[in-house]
Amino acid sequence: MEFDGDVLTIGAELSMEEIREFEQFIRPRLEYIETIAIEAGGILQSSALIALLVSLKRTRPELNIPFLERGMTTSGAYGTLHWMCHD
């Protein structure tokens, strides 16, 4: 996890334990973050991370999460994953 100015960068390959830590980290800091970026090349390990990102976006709609806004990701392990937020 890297915090550079307004941009918080996290890896896609967070384990459940790391996602919990990330959730605890971001809760009090959400107002100060402009963008959450996901490191390129990583492969998601848990659907809880997508859910957390969606929850963050719903809490603060102006938050910029390019990974989430793409609506999909592709990998050899999972094929194509789409998330439908209906917002």
Place this chain on the structure above:
Amino acid sequence: MTKQEQVKAIFIEEAGEIIEKLDVDILRFEENSADFNLLNEIFRGVHTLKGNANAFGFTRLGEFVHHFEDVLDHYRSTQEDIEEHHLELFVGSVDIIKEVMTCELDALPDLPSEYGGCLDRIKKLIASKKNLPIEDLMEEACGSLKDLASEFGLSCAEQFENALSNAIQLSQASQSEGLNLYRIDLTLDADAYKRGFDHLLFIKLLGEKAASMESFFDMEAVPPLGQFTCDENMIRRVGTIVLTSQTEEEVRENFEFLFDHEYRVARVEPVAAAQERARDAEKTQEVVKTASKGSSENPSASATSAKSTIRIDTFKLDELFDSVGELVIAQNFIAQNEKIRAIEDESISRTIETLSKITKRIQDRVMSLRMVAIRDTFDKMKRVVRDTSKKTGKELRLNIQGEETEIDKTMIDSLSDPLIHIIRNAIDHGLEADAEERLNAGKKVEGTITLRAYHKSGSIVISVSDDGRGINKEKVFRKAIERGIITGDENLSDSQIFGLIMQPGFSTADTISDLSGRGVGLDVVKTSIEKLRGKIEIDSKEGEGTTFSMVLPLTLAIIDGMLVQAAGEIYIIPTLSVVESFRPEREIVHALKEKGEFVSMRGQYIPVIRLSDVFDLPVSERLEPWEGILVCVETEAGRIAIMVDELVGRQQVVIKPLGKALSRLKEISGGAILGSGDIALILNVDELRPLIEASHGGN
């Protein structure tokens, strides 16, 4: 294009197809409103359209089709008779659907003016069928809107299902033997993560044996941070479409540690099997109907079976076609290369011959990929005929022939408008004004419009005939003189006189209707057909009727050309324009002072055009016309005789666009690479003018 955009593009294409089919089916239903199988088919189309429209946020379209679907559903379930004015409402509703679709695609804020009125009539109809007073109707309408709101905005169920359906269709298209297609729905409990399960875990397991896999996460239930905890699964459901070699049992084994209610595995039939089943069902239905009602009843001629097809971007087809064009050129080069021909080896000759045959076969097959039956275009014309008939109050019958005739897809798209105009013109002006005039002429009250497509000498002809009053040749001639289109001194054939009605601003109509007769239109039709490298021929007999024939090339990418040589250069004349070629007798060639050379043929003086003069080619010795060959061609300005040194042959050539410099030469329409590797120019015969005429500005 992003995946979302791709899916949207697929929707737009499918929606267009559904609407086109609705347009045709609704007319068939109007003809036979007892055909409830057809009504079911229409209902299914409307239902699919509603789902897709809502999924893509086209809510205005979605709302309209939602109510229209209600009406259709009522009639298909009760099978009660439909009154004629309600049938009219159905036809009008399809019009509104078409227009609203355009508004949605172009993101236009204003809906068609008839939208509200038509929607109200639909709502009133359904209310009357349900015996609801108007107040209840309004209440119900509000209720429906609330339902719609939940359908459009809140309910993700439909969007989710649509996304999965699209993924299934895409996977079915790429399904090959040995691969099975499954839909898996995961609805994990909230404590799934605590139990050590994760959606991605299962997707990964499936992925180990999958050829392709696509999953959709419904995130609607995920709350803001206040109510969120990442330890709990808040993803309501995940749908996965997987194409795999695994059996259903093997797929199920992946989920053996989940509760039964947390997963569902369903095998999706391959397209071919589904089609087979549909065909069997159709056959069974037909047998049952025939047995119970006799052979006179037509078991839903409308029910169309699905075809085993895949969608291919026409751009890719064009690329393939270009490559095949290059292949043909290379093959011709080998076949005609003198050095290769000089090799006296039978095996080489045989190989070249085989190569030639295979190349021809590939060329034919690739050509056939671009060809589609003209049936759909003709079907659309039924609506045009119906509407024009109603508008003019003329009783008529549409006779369609040759709807299986195939035509280049790129041409089909440009053909509708000219065809619509000619048909309207035929009904409005071609047919007699009223029943009395027809009866006085010894004809049936009901007029006949015949739409016909057929092959003729390597071209496709699409004709529109009417059995009306025919064209008054003298009236056309007089009008053309009045309008300054001709001087009256010209020696014009019947066909050329009829052709005058397609000149800009020409109209012999005594009254102007909103259908035709404004003097604009037929010239536009002519231009449109010429853009397709075709031409229009008019044949008419006064008192008997008129036929407009659009003569079109088989394809826009290849032409059948006559290769000629003039001043050492090879030129190609499209054979569609060639009337005849001959070496003239000295006696029939005349040179008139300041008017150039003419050849006298069957009482007509035809101007002789020398290509060496047109293109300013250097010639060592100026031959006399009787020493060369004259190729007589039909042009829009009448016949001309092109003088050439010799005829080289006839060949299908792949048309290549010209560079900027040559494209300014209006006498040339394109270029082609010959088998020898040489380049030949394709003549635009309509722009070849006698020198005297050209020097006077073509007047």
